[in-house]
Amino acid sequence: ETKRWTMHKDEIDNNVIDEAADLLRNGQTVAIPTETVYGLGADATNEAAVSRIFQAKGRPEDNPLIAHVAGKQQLRYLVDKLPPVAEKLVDAFTPGPLTLVLPENGTCARNVTAGLSTIGVRIPGHPVAQALLKACQRPIAAPSANLSGKPSPTTADHVWSDLHGKIAGLVDAGQTGVGLESTVIDCTQEIPVILRPGGITREQLERVCGMVMVDPALANTAEKPKAPGMKYTHYAPDVPMWLVDGPAGNLQAVIDRQQKQSKRVGVMAGTDTAAELKADKMVSLGTDLPDIARNIYDALRMFKNEDIDVILCETFPETSIGQAIMNRLQKAASGYISE
Numbered sequence: 001e002t003k004r005w006t007m008h009k010d011e012i013d014n015n016v017i018d019e020a021a022d023l024l025r026n027g028q029t030v031a032i033p034t035e036t037v038y039g040l041g042a043d044a045t046n047e048a049a050v051s052r053i054f055q056a057k058g059r060p061e062d063n064p065l066i067a068h069v070a071g072k073q074q075l076r077y078l079v080d081k082l083p084p085v086a087e088k089l090v091d092a093f094t095p096g097p098l099t100l101v102l103p104e105n106g107t108c109a110r111n112v113t114a115g116l117s118t119i120g121v122r123i124p125g126h127p128v129a130q131a132l133l134k135a136c137q138r139p140i141a142a143p144s145a146n147l148s149g150k151p152s153p154t155t156a157d158h159v160w161s162d163l164h165g166k167i168a169g170l171v172d173a174g175q176t177g178v179g180l181e182s183t184v185i186d187c188t189q190e191i192p193v194i195l196r197p198g199g200i201t202r203e204q205l206e207r208v209c210g211m212v213m214v215d216p217a218l219a220n221t222a223e224k225p226k227a228p229g230m231k232y233t234h235y236a237p238d239v240p241m242w243l244v245d246g247p248a249g250n251l252q253a254v255i256d257r258q259q260k261q262s263k264r265v266g267v268m269a270g271t272d273t274a275a276e277l278k279a280d281k282m283v284s285l286g287t288d289l290p291d292i293a294r295n296i297y298d299a300l301r302m303f304k305n306e307d308i309d310v311i312l313c314e315t316f317p318e319t320s321i322g323q324a325i326m327n328r329l330q331k332a333a334s335g336y337i338s339e
């Protein structure tokens with residue numbers, strides 16, 4: 001049985017926080033809201049607790065977890081050193097959707113880092129996550145709270161449908177904010193390297209610390225990614241999905257051709273494009289890139305193979321958060337098609 005609590009993110013219920021924190025301190029798993037996606041939390045210093053996360057998600061054991069802490073002071077306890085560039089990033093962007101990869105110091109259980117000598121650390125800004133971390137008084141390891149391979153959860157219902165019965169608790173605080181996971185940035189080298197694009201954009205990072213590099217594996221599928229998790233199938237909808245470049249006329253031509261082959265076609269597109277299209281099922285993602293980011297994972301979960309045979313998704317400009325959007329869509333899709 002999974003215990004489920006509900007609270008508004010701006011009205012912290014301390015009884016719920018205490019109950020959830022007790023479960024976490026006792027080595028149980030609790031799904032918690034963050035400003036990016038829901039995370040599945042466990043005491044990062046307790047190896048048995050952390051292994052419950054891997055079990056519930058069906059997550060490969062070589063994929064390290066992010067350790068979440070309430071603030072910079074607690075972050076220092078987990079790392080061997082905080083290089084000046086990392087400190088700049090912490091000061092500029094946290095609490096917030098940024099994960100720093102730093103040399104670890106052995107405070108967290110070995111299975112958090114999957115045996116690496118580095119650890120991903122993040123200070124989430126969501127008020128419920130902050131309250132829980134403060135109540136627990138210890139680092140909380142938390143990957144996204146979905147079954148491995150599925151889209152990350154942006155609502156408590158997504159978590160429930162993937163994990164109920166497999167985890168001890170779920171704190172429901174409504175839809176998350178950014179809607180895509182944190183940016184993962186490796187700060188162990190002289191020049192920081194983005195391993196996963198996310199809530200903080202490359203442009204924002206460069207404004208604070210000058211040059212930032214991007215893991216070549218993000219652009220070239222022949223390269224082995226430096227974030228172990230980036231090599232796995234991800235975000236997969238129940239139905240095969242293909243990406244189609246605009247304009248709307250091109251999308252409609254592809255829809256028509258698929259329908260001629262007796263396929264029932266689902267479409268994901270920005271609101272303006274969606275208004276111009278006809279298909280069997282239409283999910284409009286929003287008007288600007290931040291909106292689209294917020295809605296994408298929910299949209300990926302809306303198509304079921306009972307009523308749709310193929311999903312066609314519009315592509316978006318790779319500027320600002322568009323980089324993270326296209327990274328996730330490329331991982332969710334089988335590839336690109338055109339007329």
Ligand code: TXA
Binds near residue numbers: 183
């Ligand atoms: O927004 C987020 O980051 C969410 C919320 C819950 O905080 N968490 C999240 O965790 O997305 P997860 O486990 O789904 O993704 C973590 C990513 C994986 O690609 C993993 O391989 C990478 O971060 N990662 C973690 N520790 C690492 C390390 N030491 N070195 C390189 N990559 C690491």
Ligand code: MG
Binds near residue numbers: 143144152
């Ligand atoms: Mg994940």
